[in-house]
Each structure stands twice: as C-alpha cells, then as structure tokens.
Amino acid sequence: DIQMTQSPSSLSASVGDRVTITCRASQSISSYLNWYQQKPGKAPKLLIYAASSLQSGVPSRFSGSGSGTDFTLTISSLQPEDFATYYCQQSFNTPFTFGPGTTVDIK
Amino acid sequence: EVQLLESGGDLVQPGGSLRLSCAASGLTFSNYAMSWVRQAPGKGLEWVSAISGSGGSTYYADSVKGRFTISRDNSKSTLYLQMNSLRAEDTAVYYCAKDPLFEAAAGPDWFDPWGQGTAVIVSS
Numbered sequence: 727d728i729q730m731t732q733s734p735s736s737l738s739a740s741v742g743d744r745v746t747i748t749c750r751a752s753q754s755i756s757s758y759l760n761w762y763q764q765k766p767g768k769a770p771k772l773l774i775y776a777a778s779s780l781q782s783g784v785p786s787r788f789s790g791s792g793s794g795t796d797f798t799l800t801i802s803s804l805q806p807e808d809f810a811t812y813y814c815q816q817s818f819n820t821p822f823t824f825g826p827g828t829t830v831d832i833k
Numbered sequence: 834e835v836q837l838l839e840s841g842g843d844l845v846q847p848g849g850s851l852r853l854s855c856a857a858s859g860l861t862f863s864n865y866a867m868s869w870v871r872q873a874p875g876k877g878l879e880w881v882s883a884i885s886g887s888g889g890s891t892y893y894a895d896s897v898k899g900r901f902t903i904s905r906d907n908s909k910s911t912l913y914l915q916m917n918s919l920r921a922e923d924t925a926v927y928y929c930a931k932d933p934l935f936e937a938a939a940g941p942d943w944f945d946p947w948g949q950g951t952a953v954i955v956s957s
Contacts, residue, residue, distance in 0.1 A: 727895075760943040762878075769928055770870075770878065772945035781945065813878055817942035820892040822868070822880040 728752050728816050732825035738833040745801040747828045749814035754794045758818040761790055761799045764827075765810045773812075774799065804830070835859040835946055837929050842951030849919050849955070855912040855929030855948055862910035863887065866932035868944060869903065869914050871925035871953075881927070882914065883937035892937055897923075919955045926950040 729752035739745050749759065757777035762770040772781045774790035777797060787802040801808055809832055814825040841853040855867070869881040882903040883892040891903050902915040912929050930944035 758941055762944075764878075769947040769949055770944070771947070772943055775933075775943040775945075776941040815878070815880075815943070817938060820880075820883065820938050821894045822883070822938070822942075824878040824880065827877045 730825040736829040755818035837948035839948040839951040853914040863907040866937040873925045886935040
C-alpha cells in the first residue's frame with residue numbers, strides 16, 4: 727500500500743498569512759494526488775485534484791503543485807473560513823490512502 | 834447539483850451486521866464509480882471500498898475485506914455497504930462519495946461530492 731505523510735501535523739497562522747502544507751507519498755504516484763478541506767462536523771470538500779487542478783468553485787488563493795512523491799498545498803492569503811483540517815489523498819492505485827491531516831488554526 | 838444522502842447508521846453490538854445506503858440524485862448514477870470513506874471519532878479519513886459504475890468491479894481496504902460488501906442498484910441510484918462481523922474499530926462516520934470515473938483508479942481519480950455521513954457505533 728502507498729503510505730502518505732503530511733507536514734506539519736498542525737500549524738497556527740494569522741489571517742493574511744501564506745500557508746504551505748507538504749504531502750509525501752511512499753512511492754511515485756505521478757500526479758494522482760488530491761487535497762481536501764474538512765471543517766468540524768462536516769464532510770470533506772475537494773479543493774485540488776490531479777495535483778494542481780483547482781476544483782470548480784474553490785477560491786483561487788488555493789493552489790497545488792508537485793509530482794512523483796512530493797506535493798504541496800498553498801493558501802496564498804489565509805482567510806477566516808480557511809481554518810480547518812487539510813488532507814491529501816493518492817488515487818494512483820487502490821487502496822486509496824489519505825495523509826494523516828494538517829490542522830490549520832488561528833494564531 | 835449532485836446530492837448524496839447516506840442512511841442506515843446505528844448502534845450495533847460487536848459481531849453484528851448493518852447495511853448502509855447512499856441515495857444519489859442529480860446525476861446519471863450508473864456512469865460513475867462510487868466509494869465509501871470512513872472517519873473514526875477524532876481520527877483521519879480512511880477509504881473503505883469502491884465499486885465501478887456497472888457494479889462489476891469492487892475494491893476493498895484490507896481492514897474490511899471479507900466482512901464488508903459494497904453493491905449498487907443503478908435503477909434506484911443507490912449505493913450500499915453491507916457490514917458484517919462488526920468490530921469496535923469499525924466505529925466511525927461513514928461517507929459515500931462520487932468518483933469522476935466509471936472505473937475506480939482507471940485514471941486520475943478523486944472524491945467529489947461527499948454525502949453528509951452516517952454514524953456507526955459498535956459497542957456492547
């Protein structure tokens with residue numbers, strides 16, 4: 727199975743900050759990497775698919791990059807509604823696997 | 834707009850069984866693979882199972898293989914998860930989610946949208 731790791735596991739940031747979250751796969755997954763945002767008590771929401779494609783309706787301050795084993799999610803200017811937990815997920819093969827999550831909270 | 838609505842979650846004893854349902858609307862259901870993803874209390878996301886648009890191909894996480902069965906009724910636009918031999922570690926919120934492909938993992942794949950989830954508690 728492909729193992730996914732994320733760093734940091736949590737971070738504190740202020741509104742307006744630039745935030746970067748890293749995701750690493752245990753083997754090459756090409757660009758088969760997705761990012762989700764989850765708020766407490768809510769279902770996850772797709773932000774980025776295929777490493778760098780912005781899902782329709784998602785603000786352009788979110789961006790994704792990377793290929794192979796190393797990927798990043800960047801929030802260019804953190805907004806109050808962005809405080810949440812972020813998960814990466816590989817779809818290179820089954821079993822699909824998620825990273826452990828990165829919680830972004832208010833500094 | 835695609836909508837997914839899960840149901841069937843409940844409190845069940847260890848060793849018991851439960852069937853979850855996910856009713857879909859706003860899409861041609863048979864065109865898309867579907868998945869179940871779960872989240873234990875306070876924990877991260879775990880993919881559980883996927884099924885192709887036709888129902889002819891199914892995929893499972895090792896943690897549920899042999900105990901859970903995914904199926905679908907395309908005439909009713911409904912996805913199911915039959916869960917047998919339930920264990921305490923199966924306690925979670927179970928989400929259904931739509932794949933963009935007919936066959937899971939046949940290309941770039943992702944989960945969107947997700948249902949609101951249904952809670953399964955396995956406890957005596």
